[in-house]
Amino acid sequence: MINVSQVTVRYGELTAVSDVSFTVPPGFVLAVSGPSGAGKSSLLWAIAGAVPVAKGQVEIDGLVITDRPAAAAHGVVLIPQGNGLARVLTARENLSLPLLAERKPSDEVERTIEQALAGVGLEESGDHLVEELSGGEQQRAAVARGIAQQGRVILADESTSELDSTNRERVLDLLHEEARRGAAVVIATHDPNVADSADGHAVMDEGHLSWLRRL
Ligand SMILES: Nc1ncnc2c1ncn2[C@@H]1O[C@H](COP(=O)(O)OP(=O)(O)OP(=O)(O)O)[C@@H](O)[C@H]1O
Numbered sequence: 357m358i359n360v361s362q363v364t365v366r367y368g369e370l371t372a373v374s375d376v377s378f379t380v381p382p383g384f385v386l387a388v389s390g391p392s393g394a395g396k397s398s399l400l401w402a403i404a405g406a407v408p409v410a411k412g413q414v415e416i417d418g419l420v421i422t423d424r425p426a427a428a429a430h431g432v433v434l435i436p437q438g439n440g441l442a443r444v445l446t447a448r449e450n451l452s453l454p455l456l457a458e459r460k461p462s463d464e465v466e467r468t469i470e471q472a473l474a475g476v477g478l479e480e481s482g483d484h485l486v487e488e489l490s491g492g493e494q495q496r497a498a499v500a501r502g503i504a505q506q507g508r509v510i511l512a513d514e515s516t517s518e519l520d521s522t523n524r525e526r527v528l529d530l531l532h533e534e535a536r537r538g539a540a541v542v543i544a545t546h547d548p549n550v551a552d553s554a555d556g557h558a559v560m561d562e563g564h565l566s567w568l569r570r571l
Pocket residue numbers: 367370372390391392393394395396397398399437
């Protein structure tokens with residue numbers, strides 16, 4: 357369960373997220389749309405513990421999120437805009453890093469990675485360096501890395517923006533599958549089809565959140 361309570365995020369004088377509150381229970385997908393610069397990424401980063409909140413708090417299953425390492429250890433997975441992959445590592449190596457950090461057995465890690473790569477249609481590309489992959493393939497690799505972590509919270513920031521319609525549907529299905537597994541999922545998106553598929557749809561504008569369709 358994500359519990360965002362009166363959260364404000366500031367960068368110096370700029371208020372990127374202003375007094376935002378909502379909950380996302382396990383099993384639900386919330387889409388957050390809104391114009392460029394409205395504060396969607398900042399909201400996701402705050403939930404992920406990647407930026408400090410100036411006011412309010414984020415709780416995940418009762419744990420108050422204070423920083424990124426604690427959030428990650430608590431199963432908060434961020435699939436960042438711009439993918440966040442290490443370009444000089446292979447796709448498979450990128451997927452393995454967070455899993456090895458969890459000290460999972462290597463055969464289980466391998467199985468999980470192969471499943472995640474296959475899920476996004478990159479089963480043939482696991483040994484390619486990220487910098488050799490196309491933009492859309494990199495985006496799918498980033499989604500595979502997020503899915504492989506089996507988080508209790510999945511935060512997907514524009515994770516379908518560079519995909520053709522087939523791959524967009526595939527990634528969207530995977531994110532919904534994560535919710536069916538029991539994760540609470542938030543997707544920041546400019547794509548109306550992605551927003552329509554979600555259980556709830558909120559819009560951000562100049563840091564303020566309002567509902568088009570409540571969860
Ligand atoms: N690290 C930062 N330092 C200063 N200002 C920032 C920083 N990150 C974001 N901002 C500013 O905060 C505001 C919200 O940005 P944010 O990236 O959260 O918006 P967004 O809705 O995700 O936009 P987009 O749809 O373009 O990704 C913008 O005015 C942006 O310029």
